[in-house]
Amino acid sequence: MTYKTHIVGGIVLAGVIHQHFFTLSELEFTCYYIGATAGSLLPDIDHPQSFISQQMSLLHYPFKKLGHRKGTHSLLGLGIMWGIVYSLFGTNYVGLGVVLGYLSHLLLDMLNPKGVPLLYPFTKYKYKIIGKIHTGERGEEIVYFILMVALLFLVVKGLSQISFLGL
Numbered sequence: 768m769t770y771k772t773h774i775v776g777g778i779v780l781a782g783v784i785h786q787h788f789f790t791l792s793e794l795e796f797t798c799y800y801i802g803a804t805a806g807s808l809l810p811d812i813d814h815p816q817s818f819i820s821q822q823m824s825l826l827h828y829p830f831k832k833l834g835h836r837k838g839t840h841s842l843l844g845l846g847i848m849w850g851i852v853y854s855l856f857g858t859n860y861v862g863l864g865v866v867l868g869y870l871s872h873l874l875l876d877m878l879n880p881k882g883v884p885l886l887y888p889f890t891k892y893k894y895k896i897i898g899k900i901h902t903g904e905r906g907e908e909i910v911y912f913i914l915m916v917a918l919l920f921l922v923v924k925g926l927s928q929i930s931f932l933g934l
């Protein structure tokens with residue numbers, strides 16, 4: 768998937784969790800969604816041509832030899848990222864946003880025929896959901912469109928709750 772699809776996917780997953788489970792102050796809201804956006808891009812730090820590697824080449828350096836869609840595209844990678852974010856920010860909404868964004872990335876990549884090695888390094892088996900959506904092709908456009916509709920729905924729902932509370 769391209770970075771645009773991953774960003775929208777991260778925000779949608781974070782938005783669904785946010786609207787169902789908790790309320791956020793303005794600062795928490797900003798931190799949470801910035802975290803989700805960053806988390807949605809982080810797994811592709813292992814790919815030299817990815818958006819995040821192009822923007823932050825220094826971050827890509829340690830992952831150069833690992834290869835694409837290995838450690839960073841696994842539950843271990845998600846756990847390590849959670850540990851890093853937790854130690855940097857503690858238990859706050861930045862960390863939760865990053866973890867949800869990261870998880871959304873893995874789920875979206877599982878739509879691709881290449882799949883995702885969720886249990887790497889224990890097994891290199893690549894898990895898929897559908898596994899027929901190719902990056903940058905018609906299938907991804909459809910996924911992107913569905914995610915944008917879901918995002919619009921979440922925004923409208925969120926705005927209606929704000930105006931309801933303001934009455």
Ligand SMILES: [Zn+2]
Pocket residue numbers: 810811840872876
């Ligand atoms: Zn990826």
